[in-house]
Amino acid sequence: MTLKKEITEQIKDLLRQNPNGLSITAIVRQIRINRNTAGRYLENLMVSGQVEMRHFGMAKIYRLAQRVPLSAMLSISSELIMLLDNSRRVIYANEPMLAFLGTTQKDLYGRNIEFTPCVTVFDAAFDLLKKKAQGGINGREWTGELSVQNGSRVFACRIAPAVFEEGQRGVSVLLEDITERRQAEETIRNSELHFRLLAENTFDVISRHNPEGVCLYVSPAITMISGFEPREIIGHEGSEFVHPDDARRMELYYGALTPDNPSGKVTYRCRHKEGKYIWVESSFRAIFDDKTGQTTEIYGVTRDITERILAEEALRESEDRYRKLVEISPDAILLHQNGRIVYMNPAAFRMIRASHPEDIIGKSVFDIFHPDFHEVIQFYIERDLRGDRTPPLELPLMRLDGTHVLVEGRGVRTMIAGSPAVQVTLRDITERKKGEDALRKSEERYRSLAEASCDLIYVIDRNDVVEYANSHASTLLGKGLDQIIGKTRASLFPGEIGRRQAKRLYEVFATGRPVRSEGAMPVDGSMHWFDHILLPIWDSMGKVSSVLGISRDITDRKKSEETLRESEERFRDLVTATSDIIWEADRDARFVYISPAIEDILGYSPDELIGHSPFDFLDPATREVTRGVFDAAATRRESFIRYDSRWVHKDGRIVILEGRARPIIREDGSVAGLRGIDRDITDRIRFEETLRVQEEEFRMLAENSVDIISRIQPDGTCIYVSPAVRACLGYNPDEVTGRSGFEYLHPDDLPHVMEMIRNFEANGTETGTDRFRMRHKNGSFVWLEATIRAVREDDTGHVKEFTMVSRPVGTRGVP
Secondary structure, three states: OOOOHHHHHHHHHHHHHOOOOEEHHHHHHHHOOOHHHHHHHHHHHHHOOOEEEEEEOOEEEEEEOOOOOHHHHHHOOOOEEEEEEOOOEEEEEOHHHHHHHOOOHHHHOOOEHHHOOHHHHHHHHHHHHHHHHHHHHOOOOEEEEEEEOOOOEEEEEEEEEEEOOOOOEEEEEEEEEOHHHHHHHHHHHHHHHHHHHHHHHOOOEEEEEOOOOEEEEEOOHHHHHHOOOHHHHOOOEHHHHEOHHHHHHHHHHHHOOOOOOOEEEEEEEEEOOOOOEEEEEEEEEEEEOOOOOOEEEEEEEEEEOHHHHHHHHHHHHHHHHHHHHHHHOOOEEEEEEOOEEEEEOHHHHHHHOOOOHHHOOOOEHHHHEOHHHHHHHHHHHHHHHHOOOOOOEEEEEEOOOOOEEEEEEEEEEEEEOOEEEEEEEEEEOHHHHHHHHHHHHHHHHHHHHHHHOOOEEEEEEOOOEEEEEOHHHHHHHOOOHHHOOOOEHHHHOOHHHHHHHHHHHHHHHHHOOOEEEEEEEEEOOEEEEEEEEEEEEEOOOOOEEEEEEEEEEOHHHHHHHHHHHHHHHHHHHHHHHOOOEEEEEEOOOOEEEEOOHHHHHHOOOHHHHOOOOHHHHEOOOOHHHHHHHHHHHHHOOOOOEEEEEEEEOOOOOEEEEEEEEEEEEOOOOOEEEEEEEEEEOHHHHHHHHHHHHHHHHHHHHHHHOOOEEEEEOOOOEEEEEOOHHHHHHOOOHHHHOOOEHHHHEOOOOHHHHHHHHHHHHHHOOOEEEEEEEEEOOOOOEEEEEEEEEEEEOOOOOOEEEEEEEEEEOOOOOOO
8 A cells, every 4th residue: 555645744743733642543533544544654654753652551642753853863963974765866965974975965865876976986985885775775784984085084884774754765874984093093003013113123121011010011122131031921010020129119119100200210130030130220101091090001111231230339349449549558649630639548648747638628739849840740730631651750749837758749640520630649759769879879889799790781772872881791792891881782793693682672672671582692712602681771751761781601501401401312212212101291180291102002102192181091990099099199299199090902901000100399389290100010910810819719728628728937937827727726717827836836846847847948849748746725736747838939949938738647657
């Protein structure tokens, strides 16, 4: 059914006349339409928002809606608003939209948006606008952004379905200009990018904290400073890393940040990941809420100042040491600036005889010196202020009590409060001058000594002229002193010898340091060797004015050295020829010399061991034991060391060396190294080991034999007896060992036993058998049958001892 506008207006006029509302029955009665038709019109008016319906009991009352007309509201909106009908024709646009499109209501209303300035204004975004408008007509709402005018303007767009007064469906288009907001956001993004680039690449640590001190962000530089990764810091309170002694100060510092005082700088210690603490300096700035005044965030810039703190501490300590040294210095020290005395140490007050500082501080530095010296003092001050090195100056100092004292002074440039000043050291040289006078008086005595010296003594000035030469020099050169003194040195020593002398003299004049050398020179037709020492002689201006030379004839010493060299060569030949290893090691236990015998004994050439530690070639099983012997000897500072060592031969076998070593002691008592001799005792050790095994086997046999086995010296002393003596004679072995066996023989048997022993020595008998009686521990005598064998010395053949095997025989066979 098509709704007629006339009936719609009649219903609205009727409801306007009845503001309290009418029921549908009353409306049907007055408009003269049926109830169903009235319901359709009322429903359309309700959908378009022009009519409201309320319930009163069972009745429905309709009245005009008490709303501001949509066009009135849209006209005052700051947003750009346009309404389209279901054919996308413009039925309304508010003033901002008209201004944006650059058109009027007359030229815009009733036109499809495809035939309006929307096409050109929205340009590339128009197709999207048209598509979304059609979607709105179809009931789909859309929210998004539209960029127009080549991106120079950005709008937030909302397209929503709408129903108009006549019930006709359409769409509303709302545009909000967000260009400035987007530009601001872009600016913020760029700013944040720049901030992050700065934070990520600066050597300082950039951080953000919330008001509770929890870290929200920290730059990578934190790792370089503290060793912690950023992830180990973020989310933690900064106080966790602050030194306990600085925590309270940091808390007070944070509390002092206010809107009126939002920033500041603080120095404190923070914990390094290694557990140590480093000094840092942080500049913080608090950000406050404009409305509440509360802190929202705190930004910080932190740098490591540990080296600066240490340097400042070192500077303070240095200044403190300097001040203390100045205060206790026996020399007078004063500072003057712009010609005025600004400081004096206690020694200076005593020297000037001032009772109070105000007696002298602030006065002119010239007031304490005689006027005759003011000009030279001014000259020295100017040089000091330029930084020149000035020589000491002797001058009289005027004390406050009117007396004078001779002082030696020297100034040096310094700084006070950023301005140049001069620090002067003054020394009372009264006593020194007395000593110099005494020295001058004694110079004649020294000159006499020089004349009596067997050395050549001479003085040569900067012009290479001989100022002095002693009589021995005259005799040696075969010239009178008048032909030497006043003459140039070059004229006395022409040729290569003179050129070498000139070179060494120039070195003394240039450096101010003594020079020592040796050289040969012809004397009386033969070459003599001389030991030369050249010493600088300084003038009062601090320059080397002359050179004192002393030349000693060392020809005899040179001959002795040649003899020593030949002796050393003979010693080296001996070392090379010996079969023992001769070696020398430095204080770090590294070979500096080793004889060729090493190759025959261990398979290594000397070059393979030079520079290496002997311990590197020892058997690992005994290396530390051998090292311990040397360490213990070094600790006890023993003068002689004996040792055995097990070496690994180049082919891998073990070689045993017996060694003796002595430490090399310097003049100051320190150990410079070791010298030693090692001998190969591998074969001897093996022989001793074989012998030990044999003795062990003998002892096992003896200990378990039922016969008495014993070893007797030629004088009868028992040096060993087996345990069988206990069963046979009742004695323990230790009761018999060390005593004479003859004590236990029956007196009647002693003669023939002694006779048998003599025959062993006299006739060279090796073995023999005898019977005799031995006293039992109970006092009785037991008959024994013994087999006796002589053990002789290898070199002499004399009997060294007897080995005897005895067994009891009762009375069998007894004569």
